Amino acid sequence: MTKSEAHTDMSASENIDRLIAGLADWRGKTLAGIRKAILAADNEIVEEWKWMGSPVWSRHGNIVVGNAHKDKVKLTFAHGASLPDPEKLFNNGFGGKVWRAIDVFEGDKVNARALTSLIRAAIDYNQLKLKKKADAKKKAPLKKAAGATGAKAKAAKQRSD
Numbered sequence: 001m002t003k004s005e006a007h008t009d010m011s012a013s014e015n016i017d018r019l020i021a022g023l024a025d026w027r028g029k030t031l032a033g034i035r036k037a038i039l040a041a042d043n044e045i046v047e048e049w050k051w052m053g054s055p056v057w058s059r060h061g062n063i064v065v066g067n068a069h070k071d072k073v074k075l076t077f078a079h080g081a082s083l084p085d086p087e088k089l090f091n092n093g094f095g096g097k098v099w100r101a102i103d104v105f106e107g108d109k110v111n112a113r114a115l116t117s118l119i120r121a122a123i124d125y126n127q128l129k130l131k132k133k134a135d136a137k138k139k140a141p142l143k144k145a146a147g148a149t150g151a152k153a154k155a156a157k158q159r160s161d
Contacts, residue, residue: 012049012056019055019068026106027068031055034066034075034104037112041119060126063119075102079129083121087114 010018016035020028038057039045045063048056055066062078077083080090080100089111092101104110 012047015049015053016047016055019053023068027073030073030104030108030110031066031068033110033112034073034115037110037115038064038066038119040112041116042123045119045123057119059123060130063122063126071105073104075104077101077118077122079122079125082125083118085118087111087117089114089118 020032023031042059045057045059048058050056057063065076067074077100079098080093081098089102090100092103093099
């Protein structure tokens with residue numbers, strides 16, 4: 001299935017099913033196994049279909065995008081540079097400061113346990129990022145409405161008197 005063949009009336013999960021079914025070679029089996037490992041990490045992971053046909057898995061923000069290319073299956077982690085990778089799964093994207101990727105080529109074995117751990121770390125990262133945003137909002141001073149009292153308002157009033 002090409003990206004343009006995705007059906008807009010289908011759910012994201014159905015589009016991902018259709019993508020995998022359309023990959024009759026090793027890439028379909030690989031993407032299916034990867035999907036299983038991702039979904040095993042947390043039962044609240046949401047499958048999405050974004051950017052004109054890319055499977056995306058998210059929870060409290062994007063976790064990973066999966067794409068089947070001609071010679072590989074690529075998993076791109078939105079905040080991979082911030083994640084611990086003790087099993088050294090990341091093998092691409094080291095030049096950037098944010099994302100990291102795992103390129104899986106024909107014949108490669110995917111360490112499902114390590115991938116599931118990496119997914120959990122990405123979820124933890126997303127939750128921490130949300131908590132920091134919420135804490136920053138709580139600490140931010142309330143902005144005064146136009147015409148509110150303050151030094152400038154007092155000075156303007158004194159000038160007009």
